[in-house]
Amino acid sequence: MCGCCGKSEAYLKPFEDIMSEFEGKESDLIPILQRIQASYGYLPEDIIRELSARTGIFVTKIMGVATFYSQFRLRPMGEHTIRVCFGTACHVNGSESIADALSDELKIPLGGTTQDGKFTLESVACLGCCSLAPVMMIDDETYGRLTPDKARNIIRELYAKEGASK
Amino acid sequence: MKIVIGLGSCGIASGGLKVKEEFEKLLAEHPGAAELAETGCMGMCYKEVNVEILEDDGRSTIYGEVSAERAREIFESHVLGGKPVEQYVVRSNYAENENDAFFNGQYRYVLDRCGKINPESIDEAIAAGAYRGAEKALKTMTPEEVIDEILRSGLRGRGGAGFPTGQKWKFARAPQADQKYIICNADEGDPGAFMNRSVLEGDPHAVIEGLLIGGYAIGATEGYIYVRAEYPLAIKRLKIAIKQAEERGFLGDNVMGTGFSFHLHIKEGAGAFVCGEETALIASIEGQRGMPRMRPPFPANRGLFGKPSNINNVETLADVGRIIADGAEKYAALGTEKSKGTKVFALAGKVKRGGLAEVPLGTSLRDVIYGIGGGTASGKPIKAVQMGGPSGGCIPADLLDTPIDYESLAATGAIMGSGGMIVMDEDNCMVDIARYFLTFIQSESCGKCTFCRIGTRRMLEILTRITKGEGREGDIELLEELGQQIKRSSLCGLGQTAPNPVLTTIRYFRNEYEAHIRDKKCPAHQCKALIRYEIQADKCVGCTVCARKCPAGAISGSAKNPHTIDQSKCIKCGICKSSCRFGAITVD
Ligand SMILES: Cc1cc2nc3c(=O)[nH]c(=O)nc-3n(C[C@H](O)[C@H](O)[C@H](O)COP(=O)(O)O)c2cc1C
Ligand code: FES
Numbered sequence: 001m002c003g004c005c006g007k008s009e010a011y012l013k014p015f016e017d018i019m020s021e022f023e024g025k026e027s028d029l030i031p032i033l034q035r036i037q038a039s040y041g042y043l044p045e046d047i048i049r050e051l052s053a054r055t056g057i058f059v060t061k062i063m064g065v066a067t068f069y070s071q072f073r074l075r076p077m078g079e080h081t082i083r084v085c086f087g088t089a090c091h092v093n094g095s096e097s098i099a100d101a102l103s104d105e106l107k108i109p110l111g112g113t114t115q116d117g118k119f120t121l122e123s124v125a126c127l128g129c130c131s132l133a134p135v136m137m138i139d140d141e142t143y144g145r146l147t148p149d150k151a152r153n154i155i156r157e158l159y160a161k162e163g164a165s166k
Numbered sequence: 167m168k169i170v171i172g173l174g175s176c177g178i179a180s181g182g183l184k185v186k187e188e189f190e191k192l193l194a195e196h197p198g199a200a201e202l203a204e205t206g207c208m209g210m211c212y213k214e215v216n217v218e219i220l221e222d223d224g225r226s227t228i229y230g231e232v233s234a235e236r237a238r239e240i241f242e243s244h245v246l247g248g249k250p251v252e253q254y255v256v257r258s259n260y261a262e263n264e265n266d267a268f269f270n271g272q273y274r275y276v277l278d279r280c281g282k283i284n285p286e287s288i289d290e291a292i293a294a295g296a297y298r299g300a301e302k303a304l305k306t307m308t309p310e311e312v313i314d315e316i317l318r319s320g321l322r323g324r325g326g327a328g329f330p331t332g333q334k335w336k337f338a339r340a341p342q343a344d345q346k347y348i349i350c351n352a353d354e355g356d357p358g359a360f361m362n363r364s365v366l367e368g369d370p371h372a373v374i375e376g377l378l379i380g381g382y383a384i385g386a387t388e389g390y391i392y393v394r395a396e397y398p399l400a401i402k403r404l405k406i407a408i409k410q411a412e413e414r415g416f417l418g419d420n421v422m423g424t425g426f427s428f429h430l431h432i433k434e435g436a437g438a439f440v441c442g443e444e445t446a447l448i449a450s451i452e453g454q455r456g457m458p459r460m461r462p463p464f465p466a467n468r469g470l471f472g473k474p475s476n477i478n479n480v481e482t483l484a485d486v487g488r489i490i491a492d493g494a495e496k497y498a499a500l501g502t503e504k505s506k507g508t509k510v511f512a513l514a515g516k517v518k519r520g521g522l523a524e525v526p527l528g529t530s531l532r533d534v535i536y537g538i539g540g541g542t543a544s545g546k547p548i549k550a551v552q553m554g555g556p557s558g559g560c561i562p563a564d565l566l567d568t569p570i571d572y573e574s575l576a577a578t579g580a581i582m583g584s585g586g587m588i589v590m591d592e593d594n595c596m597v598d599i600a601r602y603f604l605t606f607i608q609s610e611s612c613g614k615c616t617f618c619r620i621g622t623r624r625m626l627e628i629l630t631r632i633t634k635g636e637g638r639e640g641d642i643e644l645l646e647e648l649g650q651q652i653k654r655s656s657l658c659g660l661g662q663t664a665p666n667p668v669l670t671t672i673r674y675f676r677n678e679y680e681a682h683i684r685d686k687k688c689p690a691h692q693c694k695a696l697i698r699y700e701i702q703a704d705k706c707v708g709c710t711v712c713a714r715k716c717p718a719g720a721i722s723g724s725a726k727n728p729h730t731i732d733q734s735k736c737i738k739c740g741i742c743k744s745s746c747r748f749g750a751i752t753v754d
Contacts, residue, residue: 088358
């Protein structure tokens with residue numbers, strides 16, 4: 001148990017490891033937050049408070065930075081992240097209808113996470129494979145030349161596969 | 167024999183790693199049959215995955231759209247049997263190919279080594295000419311001579327604004343300070359542009375060399391590369407390249423034994439378009455919210471951590487090494503009077519051959535889009551080309567003879583930008599494109615300037631209203647007025663250029679705006695609120711495919727009889743139209 005916040009040491013371990021690599025200067029703030037998110041999947045409030053206590057950087061300042069940059073999340077994500085490309089090339093090739101189809105299929109808006117915690121649906125700007133537009137990525141896998149129909153089927157197949165493997 | 171796989175992000179996204187695995191498996195079955203190597207993007211993104219077979223006699227064959235199955239076929243026929251698989255060949259150095267057109271109009275100066283060398287091998291980079299410029303600069307030239315050489319080359323910043331690089335270095339050299347910084351802007355914020363990433367992934371040493379030379383020229387001993395976090399592969403390759411350069415003594419203390427020290431660091435961005443702006447980028451490296459500040463003082467006087475700093479784009483820096491190595495004259499011989507050298511464009515959108523296109527400045531848009539790009543994939547006429555992303559504008563088809571140089575492009579209302587070039591055909595609605603960019607800008611405005619923060623929101627509301635069929639008389643004029651005010655009253659380039667996509671589309675496609683507002687029609691059939699899908703009874707054979715595909719359950723009818731669409735349920739996704747094999751579904 002940690003004396004100040006009552007969290008278990010195992011929970012804080014990744015945080016401690018990260019902090020041991022930085023001096024805790026203000027210019028370290030963004031890299032530290034990036035590392036925290038990589039370890040915890042998001043920026044948990046208790047860790048942000050701990051970070052503030054440790055570095056002397058005000059919580060308000062940390063939150064200011066965390067909310068300014070779109071990379072940072074303050075809530076946990078679904079098991080899989082679907083990122084629909086909203087870059088220009090994808091837009092002119094119909095990415096909006098892909099996002100609409102996915103929203104409808106998963107019953108969540110962009111930015112939302114399904115109730116079962118399986119999928120988070122996000123948009124990104126240009127995944128860099130514009131010649132395959134419209135494109136989406138599910139975790140590390142890229143799916144190109146999509147149609148709304150194809151996109152729905154990919155989700156259904158994933159559900160079928162995961163359902164079966166359980 | 168050598169098998170080279172193009173593993174840029176584009177290649178990987180198209181399944182390049184599976185192709186690599188397959189070749190590894192094949193080579194394990196046939197040890198010694200060939201050597202397997204990796205490289206960055208070969209440029210032909212439209213034909214990914216690209217694999218090159220290099221034979222010992224110098225014959226090169228590039229295959230396109232290689233899958234694991236095709237890899238096996240190519241391996242068995244070509245690698246083992248010596249017989250190329252003709253139908254997959256997209257380019258070779260011994261026979262003509264239709265894809266040659268993609269390269270014929272190009273001049274690969276920056277991209278020279280991209281797609282040829284293994285980006286994770288400093289030896290290959292050096293063998294292909296990397297660090298020649300740095301060695302020449304550090305060992306035989308004074309910083310002033312370096313700056314002079316860059317000035318004479320006519321190199322202008324490739325990040326968008328086109329400011330002469332030598333001039334910028336001169337300003338940064340002038341102040342006396344205990345510490346200076348040189349920063350590489352690898353934030354590549356234009357959504358739909360990927361030139362910088364391809365250079366970072368394909369030839370990271372070129373960028374490091376440029377920073378080293380720039381650092382020497384201005385007197386900076388520390389450098390930063392600010393890379394957007396969405397570019398994990400570029401970051402990985404940069405890290406490897408920096409480590410290799412340090413081991414060789416090209417970075418660190420006493421570079422190449424010259425007494426000059428130069429340390430290079432990577433900073434990952436965190437997702438904010440505005441951080442591409444110099445002062446915001448500096449704030450971000452310092453750990454702040456990325457908000458631009460008033461200039462002057464310019465970064466050359468007060469930049470990172472309050473010290474004189476110089477910021478250059480990836481491509482600008484990648485040009486530098488070769489300019490020094492080969493001399494300014496060679497570079498200045500390319501391009502036009504005021505726009506020297508070459509520029510890399512990320513050709514995408516509705517174009518047939520999309521990918522990386524590097525051309526001498528002064529080449530016409532038509533030569534790039536039709537010559538290199540091959541026109542549209544659909545064969546439909548081109549309507550416009552968007553350049554410069556959210557800061558740029560749409561150039562209509564009848565201006566395609568415009569030469570690509572800073573001044574001519576600015577005269578159209580668009581800008582050179584950082585290199586995004588998105589081709590649009592008749593099916594793209596210009597009001598929708600304007601709304602698209604404004605949606606982007608509106609969510610990326612940092613909020614500091616009232617006009618940028620609220621003005622772009624008002625403009626977006628108006629555009630949204632127009633695309634929903636609720637546009638009013640006077641909306642166009644209101645957009646123009648707001649646009650002018652935002653341009654005038656914003657502190658940084660984001661706000662100053664934000665209205666450009668709207669203003670240029672109004673300038674060239676005013677009638678399309680008017681059709682939306684007055685006739686409540688979207689001529690390109692893009693704006694959902696203004697279109698209607700209908701089934702032509704005489705063409706419908708009642709195959710039931712559309713009814714089964716419709717996600718909204720809006721289509722009904724019995725088998726072998728014409729179907730109908732319930733307009734109140736239709737979500738206008740267009741799935742019925744694209745799934746109908748009889749052309750029975752129309753949209754208006
Ligand atoms: C909103 C905004 C975004 C920008 N994004 C980028 C970018 O992604 N990459 C870049 O090199 N320059 C970008 N710039 C331009 C930079 O501020 C700066 O002019 C450039 O990096 C200077 O390098 P150069 O002289 O080599 O072109 C941006 C400017 C603004 C106002
Ligand atoms: S615009 Fe979608 S991958 Fe580039």
